[in-house]
Amino acid sequence: MSAHSASALPALFISHGAPLFATEPGTTGPALTRWGQALKEAAGPGLRGIVIMSPHWMARTPAVMTNPAPATWHDFGGFPQALYALQYPAPGHPELAREVLGLLQGAGIAAQGDDKRPLDHGTWVPLMHLFPDADVPVVQVALPVSYGPAETYAMGQALAGLRERGVLVVGSGSMTHNLGEFFGGARESAPYVVAFSRWVESTLERGDFSAMLDYRRQAPDAQRAHPSEDHFLPIFFALGASGWGGPQGARPDYLSREVMYSMLAMDTFALAAPAPAH
Numbered sequence: 125m126s127a128h129s130a131s132a133l134p135a136l137f138i139s140h141g142a143p144l145f146a147t148e149p150g151t152t153g154p155a156l157t158r159w160g161q162a163l164k165e166a167a168g169p170g171l172r173g174i175v176i177m178s179p180h181w182m183a184r185t186p187a188v189m190t191n192p193a194p195a196t197w198h199d200f201g202g203f204p205q206a207l208y209a210l211q212y213p214a215p216g217h218p219e220l221a222r223e224v225l226g227l228l229q230g231a232g233i234a235a236q237g238d239d240k241r242p243l244d245h246g247t248w249v250p251l252m253h254l255f256p257d258a259d260v261p262v263v264q265v266a267l268p269v270s271y272g273p274a275e276t277y278a279m280g281q282a283l284a285g286l287r288e289r290g291v292l293v294v295g296s297g298s299m300t301h302n303l304g305e306f307f308g309g310a311r312e313s314a315p316y317v318v319a320f321s322r323w324v325e326s327t328l329e330r331g332d333f334s335a336m337l338d339y340r341r342q343a344p345d346a347q348r349a350h351p352s353e354d355h356f357l358p359i360f361f362a363l364g365a366s367g368w369g370g371p372q373g374a375r376p377d378y379l380s381r382e383v384m385y386s387m388l389a390m391d392t393f394a395l396a397a398p399a400p401a402h
Contacts, residue, residue, distance in 0.1 A: 178246030280364025
């Protein structure tokens with residue numbers, strides 16, 4: 125596993141699953157921890173921060189967290205009390221947030237700053253595994269409610285240059301996310317979950333941009349895997365930031381293909397351009 129190339133950090137897509145992922149890490153949590161440690165060792169002091177999109181911040185218009193000290197928001201109910209005691213005290217990064225705003229605005233995306241925004245669980249739960257010491261500054265960006273795959277990809281694409289400035293760009297969502305099936309009790313991976321996830325992997329490997337944008341019609345069981353699009357759209361943020369589908373030829377390097385609770389695919393992968401041939 126190569127954590128980063130000489131010129132740019134990879135982009136990363138994380139399936140953050142349910143809030144219980146914080147205390148029930150399965151195999152995906154340790155895989156994230158190993159990868160994060162390798163990234164820190166490779167990047168050293170050059171790792172400036174994280175820019176992350178979570179579906180748990182949806183806004184009418186594009187927005188960027190400028191909060192210098194974001195709180196840990198327990199934005200869920202009905203879970204064990206231990207979850208509500210967890211804190212992820214990573215600092216914000218107002219300077220990086222201003223860079224993000226400038227890049228988005230320069231791409232014609234009229235983003236605004238939000239200096240009160242806390243970290244929602246789509247951000248702090250996976251980051252607890254990726255960087256357990258909470259020592260890498262975090263800037264969240266909102267998922268605009270009107271955006272689809274192409275618009276979300278363009279948003280990530282506008283931020284691609286940050287990867288050469290020591291910034292890890294992350295889309296945090298879920299490979300599958302049908303919570304209506306969450307309490308079924310089954311432990312075997314549901315066949316549709318596997319079929320959808322492996323179609324996505326194959327499409328990413330082929331670099332088939334048009335098929336991926338049209339996943340809603342072309343992927344098997346897409347409507348069942350995602351009754352609504354919100355938890356899948358962050359994948360396009362990571363793809364856009366990596367240059368996937370373009371001449372750079374970024375390909376997925378999978379950290380996890382785990383399935384939790386039979387219906388939550390935890391697929392997590394890095395995206396980096398292949399090393400040049402010697």
